[in-house]
Amino acid sequence: MEEHKKRIIKTIRYIDDNLETDLSLEKIAEIGMYSSFHFHRIFKLITGETLQNYIIRKKIEKSAFYLAVKKDIAMKDIYHDLGFSSHSVFSKTFKKHYGIAPSAFRNSAPETFHKILQIQSKNGQVDTVFSQYICHVENLLNWTKMNLKIEVKELPEMNLASVMSLGISHVEPSYNTLIEWAKKRHLFPRENVKMISVYHDSFKVTAADKVRIHACILLDERLEDQKGVVFSETIDAGKYIVGSGEFTLDDFEKCWVSLFLWMNEHHYSMKKAFPFEIYHSNFKDHPEGKMIVDFCIPVY
The missing domain is CATH 1.10.10.60 (Homeodomain-like)
Structure with a gap:
């Protein structure tokens, strides 16, 4: 401190x-x-x-x-x-x-x-x-x-089905599209389903209405090529700083900043890969709008 x-x-x-x-x-x-x-x-x-x-x-x-x-x-x-x-x-x-x-x-x-x-x-x-x-x-x-439990973990490869969102305001509609696609294939709802947001642009250099965020669902195996808005994406196995806890959407910025501070303090460097959030619950199901989230930064 x-x-x-x-x-x-x-x-x-x-x-x-x-x-x-x-x-x-x-x-x-x-x-x-x-x-x-x-x-x-x-x-x-x-x-x-x-x-x-x-x-x-x-x-x-x-x-x-x-x-x-x-x-x-x-x-x-x-x-x-x-x-x-x-x-x-x-x-x-x-x-x-x-x-x-x-x-x-x-x-x-x-x-x-x-x-x-x-x-x-x-x-x-x-x-x-x-x-x-x-x-x-x-x-x-x-x-x-x-509030934030921070660990360095080796995470496995993750196979995803993804829908691209251009602009922060379009993330929820992208998830709605993804969920409708998953329901038709009996991939949603199911026990322990994981939804993931992958950040492909930085808010530092890209305007909030143009930043590219992928709305994703974790799959058991790699998705075959799809026609349409849903596509296959893979998060590589490797070392990640993971911050975990139960938060409201308003807490997300503090969580990311806290992880960046922790990363600098402990002398890790971010890989040329994309940070992401793993959701273990839905804030809409919580009376206070909270959700269990892992914030993940790829590091070496």
Whole structure:
């Protein structure tokens, strides 16, 4: 836990101390010793903001500080130094954040500044912000210990019947199609049936309405070639980090982030394969909307 606190604080301090530079996801993830593939999810869960939104907000807050207390610096120099391409872009972003144009903000009395922006310490940090983020890390790790059982397992090869979904909103209809197909072949319902979601795209690089998720049912043997929307898919046997527990759909993001943190902390690397979820129960059958799930990351 202490290690994650140090790494998250390190990335936040780096951002706040280098707002005038090019702050790429890859660079900041490297500073925190996280994989850039997973860091955006970890950062958003802990701070409540995407990395890009956090950077823009901190740039606007720093510009407000300069506008209020450094009247000798030209506005153009302020927004250029912070990477805004033009006055119109800067003004629009500033007004969206504070509800007032930067020129009007500068003309207001400096003594009102503290009502909008917290007084910064000598190194430009706001201590209460770090306390808040540390609390989020601790809460996540405590939640993980209480709710998510994490193990490294050797999983067997899994033969699946799959239906592709383009976009998160189409996953349920894809499962409905798959279940209707399975019913006709007496593969559903049956005892201990397992439904699986395989993620073929990352939400980091693909929009939620375009991400490719396969709705799958586990079969006893490989499916022969099918005509239509149902096709054969195989998950290779191998080593996996498996996080297990009973969760609501709202818990899924925390589960994945917790597994990525655990993977980094224990020095595993993700294979060039697809993570997936195995469902052992249906949330629709639970009074609180909970389901028993295994979250699986292929590693070496």
